[in-house]
Amino acid sequence: MRGGLSVVSVCFAALALTVATASATPSGSIHPRPNTSVAGVTRPCGPAEDYRCTKGGYAGKSEGWPGVLYGAAYASHNKYGLHNCTLYAAYRVWKNGVSKSPGWSGNANEWATKAAAAGTRVDQAPAVGSIAQWNGGEKGHVAYVDAVTSRYIEVTDDNYWYNYTDRWRIARGSAAMPDNFIHFKDVGAGWYQRNYNSSGPSASSFGYGRPGDWPLVGNWDGVGGDTVGVFRGGTWYLRNANSAGKAKIKFSYGRSPDIPIVGNWDGVGGDTVGVFRKGTWYLRNYNSSGHSSASFSYGRSTDIPVVGDWDGNGTDTIGVFRGNTWYLRNSNSSGPVNIKFSYGRSTDIPIVGNWDGVGGDTVGVFRGGQWYERNYNSSGSSSSTFGYGKPSDWPIVGDWDGHIGDTVGVFR
Numbered sequence: 001m002r003g004g005l006s007v008v009s010v011c012f013a014a015l016a017l018t019v020a021t022a023s024a025t026p027s028g029s030i031h032p033r034p035n036t037s038v039a040g041v042t043r044p045c046g047p048a049e050d051y052r053c054t055k056g057g058y059a060g061k062s063e064g065w066p067g068v069l070y071g072a073a074y075a076s077h078n079k080y081g082l083h084n085c086t087l088y089a090a091y092r093v094w095k096n097g098v099s100k101s102p103g104w105s106g107n108a109n110e111w112a113t114k115a116a117a118a119g120t121r122v123d124q125a126p127a128v129g130s131i132a133q134w135n136g137g138e139k140g141h142v143a144y145v146d147a148v149t150s151r152y153i154e155v156t157d158d159n160y161w162y163n164y165t166d167r168w169r170i171a172r173g174s175a176a177m178p179d180n181f182i183h184f185k186d187v188g189a190g191w192y193q194r195n196y197n198s199s200g201p202s203a204s205s206f207g208y209g210r211p212g213d214w215p216l217v218g219n220w221d222g223v224g225g226d227t228v229g230v231f232r233g234g235t236w237y238l239r240n241a242n243s244a245g246k247a248k249i250k251f252s253y254g255r256s257p258d259i260p261i262v263g264n265w266d267g268v269g270g271d272t273v274g275v276f277r278k279g280t281w282y283l284r285n286y287n288s289s290g291h292s293s294a295s296f297s298y299g300r301s302t303d304i305p306v307v308g309d310w311d312g313n314g315t316d317t318i319g320v321f322r323g324n325t326w327y328l329r330n331s332n333s334s335g336p337v338n339i340k341f342s343y344g345r346s347t348d349i350p351i352v353g354n355w356d357g358v359g360g361d362t363v364g365v366f367r368g369g370q371w372y373e374r375n376y377n378s379s380g381s382s383s384s385t386f387g388y389g390k391p392s393d394w395p396i397v398g399d400w401d402g403h404i405g406d407t408v409g410v411f412r
Contacts, residue, residue, distance in 0.1 A: 033085075033134065033141040033159065034166075040174025040302075042347075044154070046166030050080045053165040054156045055146060056095045058088055066090035069105045078163040086111075088158035088165075089131050089142040096129055096185045108133060109140025112180040121183040124256060125233065126153045127212030128392070128412075129187035132178035143168070145181065147392035148212075150259075151304060151349045153177075154392070172259075173302050186211035191228055192389065193242060193400045193409035197355055197373060199386045202409075203400065206244045209237065215411035217398040218262040220249060220287060222270030226398030226406075231260035236273055238287060242400060251289045254282065263307040263316030265293065265332055271316075276305040281318060283332060296334045299327065308352040308361030310339060310377060316361075321350040326363055328377060341379045344372065353397040355384065357405030366395035371408055 034041050045053035051060060060081030062071030067087070075084035086108055090101075106114055112133050116122045126132070126148045132155050134141045143157035152171045155178075159165070170176050192202040209215070213230035220227060220238045229238035229247075233256045237247035254260065254275035261274045265283045274283040274292075278301035282292040299305070303320035310317060310328050319328035319339075323346045328339040344350070348365035355362060355373045364373035364382075368391040375383040389395070393410035400407060 033137070033157070034143075034155070034168040034170055034176050038174060038176040040152075040171030041176045042169045044167050044169055045156075047162070047164040048166070049078055049164050051158075051165055053167045054088060054158060055144075056092045058091050058158075060087075060158075061091060062087070064091075064094050065101045066094050069101055076160045076163055080163075083158050083163045083165075084160045085142050085157050088156075089144055092129075092144040093131065093184045096187070098185050107139040108142040109135045109137070111140070111142055112182055115182045115184070122180050123183070123212070123233065124181060125212035126178075126181050127183060127186040127210070129183075129185060129211060131182040131184065133180045133182055135179045143178075149349055149392075149394050150214075171302075181212065183212065190412050191215070191242070191396070191409065192393075192412065193396075193398070193407075194388060195401050195403075195407050197371070197384055197386065197407050199388055204242055206242070208239060208244055213237075214260055215394055215396055216260060216262055217396050217409075218271035219264075219399075220270055225400055225402035226271075229262075234258070236260070236287070249287050251287065253284060253289055258282075259305055261305055261307050264309075264314070265316060267313070267315040279303070281305070281332070294332055296332070298329060298334055303327075304350055306350050306352050306363075308363075309354075310360055312360030324348070326350070326377070339377050341377065343374060343379055348372075349395055351395050351397050353406030353408075354399075354404075355406065357403075361406075369393070371395070 036043055070084055070087035070090050075082040075087050112122050126145050130145045132143045132145050143155035145155050147154040152169050154169045156167045190207050192205045195203045209230035213232045216229035217226050221240050227240050227242050234254050235252050238249040240248045258275035258277045262271050264271050266285050272285050272287050279299050280297050283294045285293040299320035303322045306319040307316050311330050317330050317332050324344050325342050327337045330338045344365035348367045351364040351366055352361050356375050362375050362377050369389050370387050372382040373384045388408055389410035393412050396409040396411050397406050
């Protein structure tokens, strides 16, 4: 040990994988560094012996407090320079403005415990700028979170011993998801809304919520258009205006790992909440804590839930996106699919909206900053295609101005 909490810190790729419940205190679960043999993991960049897959100006640098704690003798090296997952993760945090080590040095599988003990937020909510941490293997592993969407996260990392860098895309629900996310200094979250389904400037932009929150859109009060909200650890924070400020409605419903959903389930008033949990839907007709108004199974645990008024009758019902196939149902209950078709790609993020202001809701996908909207719930060509936002943004859809039809936005 060197000076209190500083120890030789390295990262190895574990050779086995078991699924374990994540917690702020490492529990000895075995997770590998991400690898493409695990379902839901792809590698857009790497393996690279140089630093082409990492970001933030990192090039195996040994400077500042990251270099003191994790560089020099505590990193391996090749002809391009130093390599260590902890050196890279600490470097990115330092570049985000953390001016000194907050007492969390050590091997990667020690980071969550030491961070939590030092008062740093540790949870299972990914946010851009947070550190992804795995407890398994001999030394564990850490990576930097570069993108968070409703479908996946993307992380970049360096690696001791193998001396290469990578960029990983990990689907939500994959067994390779990190055990913890450590929030030393996340990148700020913001909303960007546009009143047209086309490229162009945002009609409004503002901050609401925290990095790592799940963004929500709904007509919470049944008046005018849609406004924003966030889901955080089983708690809903809903706001009746598209602006920065305090939550108008706050309550607990569901669990932290649930996927939050929003819809007008009973055709009365505005939108209310629900959650999707491993293939089971729990819908509530009130924006408050309490029992579910309806619960039933539909789809698989790995599906992406979607909600829309598919038949134009004024009530929202359920659906799932699986691969590139949509399975839509006109009732909020278990049963056979009513509408099934293929549209988009398996890597797309599904979106739903009333794009033309006529009838009910139809489908679309968000792909690399491009929107592909279709005015029919069927296979076929896009009715509208345009660019808005960044590839790493989280797409959102709503009636921002209270006029007829939904338009686009992003949460960043």
